[in-house]
Amino acid sequence: MLDIRNLHARIGDNEIIKGLDLTVPAGEVHAIMGPNGSGKSTLSYVLSGKEDYEVTEGSVTFNGQDLLALSASQRAAAGVFLAFQYPVEVPGVANMTFLRAALNAQRRTRGEEEISTPDFLRLVKQKAPALGISQDMLRRGVNVGFSGGEKKRNEILQMALLEPKLCILDEADSGLDIDALKVVAEGVNALRSPERSMLVITHYQRLLDHIVPDVIHVMHKGRIVRTGGKELALELEETGYAAYGADAA
Amino acid sequence: MNAEPKMTSRPTRTPAEQALADMLSAAPVSEAGRLGELRRAAAAAFVENGLPHRRVEEWHYTDLRALLRTVPARRAATSTPGEAVSFPNAIRVTLANGEVGPLPAELPQGVSLLTLADAIASDHPLLQRLGAAAPALYDAPLALNTALLGAGLVLHVAAGVKVARPIQVAQLFGGEAASVFTRLLVVVEEGASLSLIESFEGDGAAYLDDTVSELFIGDGAALDHVRLQAEGAAAIHLGTLVADLGRDARYDAFVLTLGAALSRLTVHGRFGGTGGHLGVRGASLLSDKRHADVTLFVDHAVAGCESRELFKTVLADSARGVFQGKIIVRPDAQKTDGRMMSQALLLSDDAEMDNKPELEIFADDVQCGHGATAGALDGKMLFYLMSRGLPREEAEMLLIQAFAGEAVEFVADLAVREVLTAHMTRWLEERHR
Ligand SMILES: Nc1ncnc2c1ncn2[C@@H]1O[C@H](COP(=O)(O)OP(=O)(O)OP(=O)(O)O)[C@@H](O)[C@H]1O
Numbered sequence: 218m219l220d221i222r223n224l225h226a227r228i229g230d231n232e233i234i235k236g237l238d239l240t241v242p243a244g245e246v247h248a249i250m251g252p253n254g255s256g257k258s259t260l261s262y263v264l265s266g267k268e269d270y271e272v273t274e275g276s277v278t279f280n281g282q283d284l285l286a287l288s289a290s291q292r293a294a295a296g297v298f299l300a301f302q303y304p305v306e307v308p309g310v311a312n313m314t315f316l317r318a319a320l321n322a323q324r325r326t327r328g329e330e331e332i333s334t335p336d337f338l339r340l341v342k343q344k345a346p347a348l349g350i351s352q353d354m355l356r357r358g359v360n361v362g363f364s365g366g367e368k369k370r371n372e373i374l375q376m377a378l379l380e381p382k383l384c385i386l387d388e389a390d391s392g393l394d395i396d397a398l399k400v401v402a403e404g405v406n407a408l409r410s411p412e413r414s415m416l417v418i419t420h421y422q423r424l425l426d427h428i429v430p431d432v433i434h435v436m437h438k439g440r441i442v443r444t445g446g447k448e449l450a451l452e453l454e455e456t457g458y459a460a461y462g463a464d465a466a
Numbered sequence: 467m468n469a470e471p472k473m474t475s476r477p478t479r480t481p482a483e484q485a486l487a488d489m490l491s492a493a494p495v496s497e498a499g500r501l502g503e504l505r506r507a508a509a510a511a512f513v514e515n516g517l518p519h520r521r522v523e524e525w526h527y528t529d530l531r532a533l534l535r536t537v538p539a540r541r542a543a544t545s546t547p548g549e550a551v552s553f554p555n556a557i558r559v560t561l562a563n564g565e566v567g568p569l570p571a572e573l574p575q576g577v578s579l580l581t582l583a584d585a586i587a588s589d590h591p592l593l594q595r596l597g598a599a600a601p602a603l604y605d606a607p608l609a610l611n612t613a614l615l616g617a618g619l620v621l622h623v624a625a626g627v628k629v630a631r632p633i634q635v636a637q638l639f640g641g642e643a644a645s646v647f648t649r650l651l652v653v654v655e656e657g658a659s660l661s662l663i664e665s666f667e668g669d670g671a672a673y674l675d676d677t678v679s680e681l682f683i684g685d686g687a688a689l690d691h692v693r694l695q696a697e698g699a700a701a702i703h704l705g706t707l708v709a710d711l712g713r714d715a716r717y718d719a720f721v722l723t724l725g726a727a728l729s730r731l732t733v734h735g736r737f738g739g740t741g742g743h744l745g746v747r748g749a750s751l752l753s754d755k756r757h758a759d760v761t762l763f764v765d766h767a768v769a770g771c772e773s774r775e776l777f778k779t780v781l782a783d784s785a786r787g788v789f790q791g792k793i794i795v796r797p798d799a800q801k802t803d804g805r806m807m808s809q810a811l812l813l814s815d816d817a818e819m820d821n822k823p824e825l826e827i828f829a830d831d832v833q834c835g836h837g838a839t840a841g842a843l844d845g846k847m848l849f850y851l852m853s854r855g856l857p858r859e860e861a862e863m864l865l866i867q868a869f870a871g872e873a874v875e876f877v878a879d880l881a882v883r884e885v886l887t888a889h890m891t892r893w894l895e896e897r898h899r
């Protein structure tokens with residue numbers, strides 16, 4: 218389980234996370250909603266180890282491990298996965314090469330044996346079609362020339378292959394058409410399990426109709442300002458964030 | 467030209483210039499005829515002009531006069547420094563410190579190979595080509611190489627012959643510090659095709675390797691050329707490539723630069739007929755204090771030709787990379803299609819890249835472009851890879867390989883490409899040791 222206490226993080230002189238507390242027990246799906254600029258993506262980066270951010274106070278433990286002491290790659294091996302709001306294009310690194318290198322790097326870090334080529338190919342063949350990832354997309358550079366929706370589906374494919382223990386989804390629904398949203402949601406739901414925690418960042422109730430959360434948090438100005446059940450999303454849909462002092466967009 | 471004594475004062479000779487001038491007087495040119503004249507003129511040009519310095523435009527970033535402190539003597543090969551890199555399926559000739567080893571017992575039909583010394587001794591007709599496409603402008607390494615001519619090979623492919631196996635000219639250096647001047651003359655006749663590999667490797671000796679390759683690609687002929695420079699860490703590598711393309715000829719070169727303390731490669735590409743294609747690509751991976759300069763001149767003298775240049779430079783530690791490229795499109799060269807790009811990846815704050823791509827266009831109906839970039843590894847990409855579990859070093863390696871790979875993928879022969887990739891991988895692995 219993930220346990221965040223009094224987290225403060227900044228970039229340069231700009232404090233973005235300002236005393237955030239959050240606990241996600243194993244097996245639960247928690248959603249984070251909140252106005253633009255409230256620090257949701259920043260939180261996801263801080264959790265996954267992006268070095269641009271400096272943690273000035275607080276702690277993050279994951280399954281008893283001090284996450285903040287680990288590098289990004291060590292966190293990945295420990296089971297942290299971030300599905301990016303804006304997946305990065307990496308020209309010249311074939312998607313397939315990348316997936317395999319990532320899986321094996323995690324295994325090595327955990328002291329496990331590397332996956333054999335046939336096993337890996339079988340695994341990809343088993344997972345990719347359901348997410349609409351074609352052979353051509355596997356051969357191409359990572360995310361290079363992928364449409365917005367294809368990039369998002371590729372994130373879910375990586376998640377399915379890497380089988381993380383903490384899935385952080387940053388606006389997995391943005392830019393998706395209705396059918397793609399279902400594909401992504403099904404991909405995510407297939408990974409729900411008693412050992413796996415999920416943190417789903419979204420602006421819309423729509424995604425939460427498909428990925429039904431156990432708990433919803435409202436984030437505002439770098440803190441969690443309200444926590445409730447799944448009905449909270451409906452309420453926010455009605456009222457917006459005005460009650461939390463946010464300006465109307 | 468009228469050699470009036472110059473009144474302007476030339477700077478006094480540096481020790482290196484003096485050593486080279488002494489070398490020239492110790493080997494006076496005796497031949498009569500065209501070759502003799504060519505060599506005497508080259509020697510005189512060196513005596514007159516000396517080594518280039520930073521006020522000579524083409525050498526601005528590589529001040530050879532300042533960088534070349536000493537010049538080792540020319541001496542007979544003392545020891546052979548091991549085995550040359552092997553390329554699968556290639557027919558190989560090895561030169562050890564400039565001395566030509568045994569020629570292959572069997573060559574494909576239509577291919578002939580002889581030592582330059584034998585060609586000179588027999589006044590071989592192919593020697594008419596020697597120096598024939600070289601630029602008129604004085605260039606010290608080329609002039610010295612011509613003046614001190616003797617070691618090297620002449621390779622000829624008869625008209626229409628498609629040579630299936632690559633031919634590798636492997637040069638090995640070392641044992642003792644020495645100056646070595648080698649020349650390769652390649653003539654691919656009309657409609658023929660050849661895959662040529664040149665490799666330069668050496669040990670830790672402080673040798674100087676001045677090497678010139680002249681390539682004549684006839685009408686409708688094709689030459690694929692791979693050049694691997696993996697010279698020793700204390701070496702000085704001065705390379706010149708002259709490619710002369712006939713009508714509808716194709717020349718595709720890939721140069722990988724890894725070694726030498728100081729390396730300069732000057733490439734002259736010249737289109738002699740319409741419909742020519744020239745592609746010169748390269749990757750330079752440089753560490754420590756290495757200095758490597760690639761300078762290209764592409765002369766679109768005739769209409770309807772296409773040129774492509776792509777160079778990738780990876781700089782670690784306090785290495786310095788230089789890329790200069792000049793595409794000249796002459797008034798008659800309408801419908802020219804020329805594209806040049808140089809990109810550098812700086813892995814350290816102490817590394818330095820000097821990029822100078824240039825276009826000189828005198829025709830109006832052309833499509834030309836050039837660009838140059840230099841920057842660090844992309845932080846967003848690095849984080850993306852690391853967030854998936856790749857440790858920093860591995861993520862960096864993947865990104866560097868991808869960066870250089872965009873140039874290497876132009877090597878059509880997959881087996882050859884694999885050898886080059888392996889060299890690059892080794893460079894990357896050694897960086898992290
Ligand atoms: N590199 C940076 N330098 C300075 N400020 C930054 C940087 N990255 C983010 N911020 C600021 O931090 C704040 C939070 O940004 P963040 O992207 O975390 O918000 P968010 O909640 O994900 O917003 P959205 O809903 O629009 O995705 C914003 O005000 C943003 O401008």
Ligand SMILES: [Mg+2]
Nearest residue numbers: 257258259302
């Ligand atoms: Mg965001």
